[in-house]
Amino acid sequence: MNRPLFRWLLAALAGMLVLGLAACGQEEEGTPQPGASPAAASPTRGTITLGLIDMFSSATQQYIANSIRAGFEIAIEEANAAGGVAGYRIEVVTADMGESTDRAVAEAQRLVNERGIRLITIGINSGAAVALAELAKNRQDFLVNGAFATTRRLTGESGSRWAARANISTVEIGGTMAQFLRDKSQIRTVAIVAPDYEYGRHFAEDFKAQLGRIRPDVRVVREEFPPLGARDMTPHVAAVQAARPDLVVTAVFGGDLINFLRAARDLGLTPGTQLFIHGVDLVKMETLRDVLPDGSWGTAWYPFWAVSSQASQDFLNKYRAKTNDIPVAGSLTGYYAGKMLVEAIRKAGSGDLAAVISALDSGVEFDGPVGRVSVRGCDHMALGPFYVGEVRRGSEYPGGIGLANVVPIQVSQVARSCEEIARVRGG
Template sequence: MRTGSVWLAALAASVALGAAAPAALAQQGEIKIGEINSYSGLPAFTEPYRKGWQLAVEEINKAGGVLGKKLVVISKDDGGRPADAVTAANELVSRDKVDMLAGAFFSHIGLALADFAKQKQMFYLAGEPLTDAIVWSAGNKYTFRLRPSNYMQAAMLAEEAAKLPAKRWATIAPNYEYGQSAVAVFKQLLSAKRPDIEWVGEQWPPQGKIDAGPVVQAVAAMKPDAILNVTFGPDLVKLVREGNSRGLFKDRAVVSFLTGEPEYIDPLKDETPEGWIVTGYPWDSVKTPEHDAFLKAYQAKFNDYPRLGSVVGYALIQSAVAIINKAGSTDTEKLIAAARGLEFDTPFGKSMFRAIDHQATLGAFVGKTAVKDGRGVMVDAVYRDGAKYLPSDEEVKKMRPQS
């Protein structure tokens, strides 16, 4: 093993073959996870994510596999299209005979796969999709979600935003499920904390196709004291560049989902605006045994530093294996029963799938943007436990269909 991590030691002890070699595992059969993601649609996140799950699979098989069998991930690219994701899921279930489905990046694709899982009665572990609908309004018994949701990250950011003197707020977000959901929940949570807030306008550029000049001009005309940003990837780079050149961010507070993640802050380089309040992943300043072990193994295998996608991919497999081990089977109903209330390890420490809504309690880092040695970094970052930023069981019961 490349790491001395506790979860791998526990995994090795729990499997029937102990430290069996991969060749011996292959003779005992395979457990297959069908993984679907937008590899060609957003490689900045999905390529590190792929490396993360590949590392986890390698470590698991070296430690003895799962239930004495070799773990195999069969991966497909959905091209950023829900229909292609469903087609891929159909092939994985009917032809490849996978034991569970996992993955997805975009929220609308995650919702399509969740509905597929419900129709086919197949266990689905959503890694990245952040829309709240996937565990609440459109939640179903077959779908579990790993990453901290829009609600959770909005609650973390609203906690900080409420301390700002700003009263007039504008929003910029991609015009699809994720952006719409993030804006709605942030406005709800911040307004509850600060009834004096006035929402003066919104901009909804198409995802991946922002025309940053007119967006910046329109927001500037609203004369906000503060801005909520939900754009990411290449759209964020264009927005920042145009906003910097036109002075949009000068003397204005900005609160921004995801911007502190290396995938999105690294491309900004020395153009990174300073002082934005963000969620993210300051990989080089996280000092815990779990993260140290993950970081060491990741750098040894790939000669690169991890991105947030790397953590998500790695933790996705960690949680999937924990579910299968507890279930002692790949039967769908047994997997569901095992996952509800299950505690599992991640590079960020312990997390748990809530029984009430199948949302994991994995947290996120909240901090501020800065420029250091010509590159964008996240400073003053504090890890926020996701369990502290979720609604109560009673609130969830009003939002989620019973299943």
């Protein structure tokens, strides 16, 4: 062999050796190196885009809408930080419906038709949730997931395989409150105050139905339905006061609740009459500090100050870092909405709509800030704990007010059965 050729072969072999040694330190893209955490992996199969529609520009509902978005995004950020889902990175596209159901429908159609998005979450508005549930059932080319809407029709009367829900409905709310009253023998008469639209009417119907089943000895002596946004609650408080109930159950919220509580205080209904307020953590409880009497009972989705788990603390830390605020009800249900889609995609192995729906049909589970959550197959409803407690003031609570003696009630105990869901759907 001549010397030039020999030198060339040696150089080539040396180069191959260097390349081989370098290759030993590399992994195929998207595969974690030995000993690396799953978060080190990079998704390689592409991106799955989720849609989120809510009342982001609404003057009255913007705070709740943003709390839902923050919780939803945390669920997605966790999934991406862990290497994605089934090899995919998840991204979120938001759309603003303002205060218009028609606009929510138009935005959903745009996301499906123009962006090809098949998994769409709707936030707080029940009317929009029902409209999208009907649209999804008719089109059968996207899934609508309700992050907060409490209408029972979303996965009940208007429900189908193309609908899901992360939040409880008025059925479960009524059942939780009635369950809490099971051993409150001092309560024999009740008045109900709820807003005059579908949510309020359904709340009253469902609470009465559940109360009749659990405490048939209790009589409802008055029902008041003030219009949404009512500034003067005096006539409604006076009517309740005249009925002399042992307990006043309310489903009004936000500014309406503050106006009701002020009128109740000014007319002398409180503090002498026991109150049971649904949804004290829809917004920060400190907004009720000046008007909500100590000793009132209240329901809450996420009384984080009373949940002593590492998962809750981790979520609280992430939420504070993201928003510079404390979580409220929508923060938790928004997280559930994102998490249940993540787990359905993981189980399906892709973002294919039919595969994701089949995954939901067979049920998915995940761990949340307050414990294990199961999404049952018959109606794709997330089932976890809901809380009842007693209003207290003190420095240990955020903003100086919170719930004490908090009792978790499992939603699965008060939810409609799968047989009932099939019946109301006409099956």
